Amino acid sequence: MSWIEKHIDEITQAAQNWLRSDNQSLKKAIDKTVEENLFSFEDIKHQILVLKENVEAGQIKEWTKRSGLSEEKNAKGKKVLCLHAGNLPLVGFQTTLGTILSGADYYGKLSRKDPYMLASFLEEVKNSGLDLHAEYSTDLNQFKNLKADKVAFAGSTESVQKVREEIKRLKAAKADADYIIRTAKFSIAYIEDQSSETMEDLVEAAFRYGGKGCRSVALVVTKFPLDSTKCGFTDYIEFFWMKNPQHKKPKPNLKYQFAYNKAIGRSQAWLDDFLIQETDEFPETDFTLNWVMGDEKKVRELKEKFGDVIQAVYTTKKIEGIKTDLLSQAQRPPLWWKPDGVDTIISMLD
């Protein structure tokens, strides 16, 4: 067995062990996360179940195949510093897995908002006796003088500069280090029918994790006006919330937006903790879903208008000329999903 084959098998085994239902370390990490009110149990459970399904389906091996990882083509010897955001549970898992699969040495700045679960995975990896280096901390200062070859993180125009300055100050990365910066912020859905399957998928895509994360739908394009759809649609939302209560509550600016919409006569649905509004503008307030009347042409127009901040366009069937993903997969991505359209393993190899 070659080094790479052994490496992939060992990581797969470690992931399977970590995801076992009797894994006390993961259970403890989940309990602490819930106790400290960082995320809801339902959102964590959803995330873990999706990962488990993917790992059991052999997606780790499949991902390495797709990315062309081999004995000759890997990132062995490279130091990769990953800065994980904490807006949804285990949001950094895919980057972590991709980094260690590539063979690179992993250095993870874990989020203070999600410090336990990824750490429990990394402990599992370390305890498996794998031939790789994995270090983590919630304190960026721990990576002083690391001089990493690559730095991976998600950012916006404003945050990127601050992060770069801090890394430079700490010498956490080499001066000529490669920065893998993800800028996608939200996804679009295009729906053509109001079947219960489509409505349920749309609700899951837009309301899971309180709408946070770039895979979540913040803007839906449809030929159905909001006013004639909202009664039926909110029934699906209420049903979803019965099983998945929304963890975080909106700030008063949501009520402000509601008042503004009402004043200007914009169609909307006020759900106390969420606002659906008929507008094709940039979805700039948290806990909002923008409802846009339109067809495939409108989807293309919005994709062009918002550019790189769009992670994906979800549909129930293909749209010519646009890469689309299945709406039902919005919150159930395969391990090899591409943040910003870039394969995480491949980005480690360059």
Place this chain on the structure above:
Amino acid sequence: MISPSQIFDSSLSFEEKALHIYKLQKAHNPIYKKFCETLETQEIKLVSEIPLLPISGFKDVEIITALDKSSINNFKSTLKFQSSGTSGMKRSKHYVPDRDIYRQSIIRGMQQFYNLEEYVIWAYTPGYQENPNSSLIWMLNTLIEREDSGMSRFLDLGVPLDKKKMSEIKESEKKLMLFGAAFGLLDILEQQETHLPKDSVIMETGGMKTHRREMTRQQLHEKLTEGFGIPKTQIHSEYGMAELLSQAYSLGDEWFQCVPWMQVSIRNPDNPMEELPAGEEGLIGIIDLANIYSCAFILTGDKGIQDEAGKFQVLGRWNPQNLRGCNFLIDQD
């Protein structure tokens, strides 16, 4: 009820006038009325409690305060300002039924900071004929028409400044005030080396971001200082927009000061009803009493910071892209 002429009356306090205008607009501006009602605002006793309408209202609908319905149509046939923008872009509309309010706001406002009689006004901007709906051009036209030496004017774009005419201004013992957008002023310098008379004032009117270049206000002012050969203290800025009938001015530094009938506060983006303390960044909120016929209480989309004395800095546009997606933030993650 307050009358338009009382807006500039210094014998009445700002608070008194603002609360009167709030009552007027809540009663006679249907958009603002509905906005306040939906927010369920109780009886307002302090100016800081007055809700600020998001500035996008001027793009989305017509913001009009009129005592009766029949005057609304008259409003629309009067002066209308529009924000700049490319074709296809939604632009703000601001109806100005009483142009004398704007005229007074411009002149009285500038007189707070300058002895206007000393200045010749040059505007390196498009002319009034081509831009009758620009509030900035209207302002410049007002200043140019008011100045009686005959030397004030709109300059031809793309043509270097006329040295002979600058000498004439100097000889007349007047000073030059050169208005221009950031990129326009840089264009002048790119055309040829241009040193202004030493006592000139440059009034930069915004336009920091263009397709061609992007720089901080400080960097821009340094370039202008060097290029035009005048001290940095004479590089001033004006903060105004189509949705406002009053302006704030910075006189050689980064800090803007309001005219007496305008007030700025910094609002918490998570809760725009809350004023932030000095030194904290937030959204710029403006009360402009000259907006008596539209809406005087406005929440802009600009990011700003204020000092203890009420002066403020404009730090660019508020960036909503920090929301929603994954975004690693040094101080939070």
